[in-house]
Amino acid sequence: MxxxxxxxxxxxxxxxxxxxxxxxxxxxxxxxxxxxxxxxxxxxxxxxxxxxxxxxxxxxxxxxxxxxxxxxxxxxxxxxxxxxxxxxxxxxxxxxAGPRSSFTLQLESRLIDTLKECDVTGCGRLLGISWDQGWHVVEKAVARGLARKQWRIPPYIGIDEKSFAKRHTYETLVCDLRRGTVEYVVEDRSQDSLEAYYRQFDEKALKNVQAVAMDMWDPYIAATRRFIPGAEDKIVFDRFHVTRLVTEAVDKVRKQEHKALMEEGDDRLKWTRYLWLANKENIPEWRQGEFAALRQMSLRTGRAWAIKEALRQFWDFIYAQNARKFFQRWYFWATHSRLPPIIRVAKTLKVHLQNILTYFRHRITNATAEGLNSKIQMVKEMACGFRNRTHYKLAIYFHCGGLNLYPHPLSS
Ligand SMILES: [Zn+2]
Known part of the structure; x- marks a missing residue:
């Protein structure tokens, strides 16, 4: 030949x-x-x-x-x-080659394969392309994928907010909990951000939404109530968000108490933060003795911790009415604890109880989409190299969008 x-x-x-x-x-x-x-x-x-x-x-x-x-x-x-x-x-x-591309289709596909495995800098080193060229491939691939995507609103949605870089700027992510994909990324975490997503669909499509998992965040609640028919039974406050709020309250109690003890020269609570915040079963064996001893002392932090631990049972119920009864007992205990951060969080949960209990019907959380969060986390870690939020958004769509990214020859 x-x-x-x-x-x-x-x-x-x-x-x-x-x-x-x-x-x-x-x-x-x-x-x-x-x-x-x-x-x-x-x-x-x-x-x-x-x-x-x-x-x-x-x-x-x-x-x-x-x-x-x-x-x-x-x-x-x-x-x-x-x-x-x-x-x-x-x-x-x-x-x-695609129009206005300086790579052949075969090379572009190889670049996409490589970019799926490593960041733009790594791909550049392996295949000898510049950083700008790498991002251009990502940008084109995402544009292709979004253009091919069939726009439908998923029946089970998760709304998640992610901070961008280390600044206090946020992106709202709309996820398809069943497919484990990010459907939509929009700047900010305002009511408008989420409404921009809902607005793309007609009433009939919006009616098909079965449940929406989210944090107890008023702008998201308002947007969902405005657009999703029957939202009051469909909003499910994320159980991990509930747990996080209670854990944060325990931490506040610990901080206050630690400060007060230190003023008296008592350092019992030093280096104990992790013990109070972790799930009991995750505490390493070598610290269990120390932790058991701490719990025996009548510390305010110990009481806050016990209240936090008790709430974990809440999620084990099968039926919402039993969970509600349990919550009422827990609420009584929490609000009589004389621990202000715990009282505050208990009251927040009570206000939102109706849509915490919807969990027992829909059984969804933002972590339902297994693997999606770790993928987003990976994108965020790579985000230290991102110079702007456009790149961050592109990377989320590229890695988590479930899009068909590859170029096809014109004939197909
Ligand atoms: Zn012509």
Whole structure:
């Protein structure tokens, strides 16, 4: 087989194109492949796909292709231009590359595969592309994926807020809890942010939403009540958010008490933060004795901790009415604890109880979409290299959007 035939086959050029020259330069480890269009064939206008007459050849263009045995490989061609009665003179699109791309489709697919495994910097190092080129591939892939995506509102939605970088800026993420994908990313965590998502769907589509998991965050509640019919039975406050609030209250009690004790020279609560906040079963064996001893002392923190631990049983109920009865007993205990942070959090939970109890019907949480949170976490960790929130958003769609990212040849 001749080298030109080999590359005609490797590039998958078919009958309308042929490789006319292959040049190998071992010193620079580079292969240059020249491709020409077969002239006597039918041409199509790139816009309307109707038959059009050959007009002339455009200036030479170069595309980078997959390396050949570690040699950088470039495809060169002068693309024909056609003349269509409607669209006048237009350049045809090369079958081996997308419009305005400097990579062949095969290289672009390889870049996408690599970008799925590592960040833009890593991909750049492995495949020899610049940071800007890497982001451009991500951007195009996401645009392609979003354009192909079938817009439907999922029956089980999770609304999540994620802070961006270390600043106090947030993104609202709308997740499909069943598919484990991020459906929508929008700046801020206001009522408007979430309404921008709901507004894309008509009433009939919105009616199909069965349940929405979220934090007890008023703007999200308001947006959901406004758009989702029957929202009062469909909003489910995330159980992990409930637990987090109670845990934070325990921590406040600990901090206050620790400060007061230290003023008297008593450092019993030093280095104990983790013990009070972790789930009991997660405390390492070597600290269990110490923790048991601490609990024996009549500390305010110990009482707050016991109240937090008791609430864990709440989630084990099968029926909402039993959970409600349990909550009432717990509430009485919490509000009579004389621990202000605990009293405050108990009152917050009581206000929102109706939509905490919806958990027992829908059984969803924002962690229902297994693996999604860890993926978002990974994107956030990579986010230290992000210079702006556009990149952060793109990366979430790229890694968590469940999108079809790959370029396809025009023929398919
Ligand atoms: Zn045309």
């Amino acid at each position: 001749k080298d030109t035939e080999l590359y005609t086959a490797l590039l998958g050029l078919g009958n309308d194109w042929r490789v006319t020259e292959v040049k190998l330069d071992l010193a620079t480890k580079r292969v240059d492949v020249r491709v020409e269009a077969v002239r006597d064939r039918e041409w199509q206008c790139a816009v309307c796909r109707q038959p059009a007459a050959f007009y002339d050849l455009a200036e030479e263009q170069t595309w980078r292709h997959l390396d050949t045995c570690d040699c950088r490989t470039y495809v060169h061609a002068r693309l024909p231009r056609t003349k269509c009665s409607q669209h006048n003179v237009r350049q045809i699109v090369a079958p081996w």
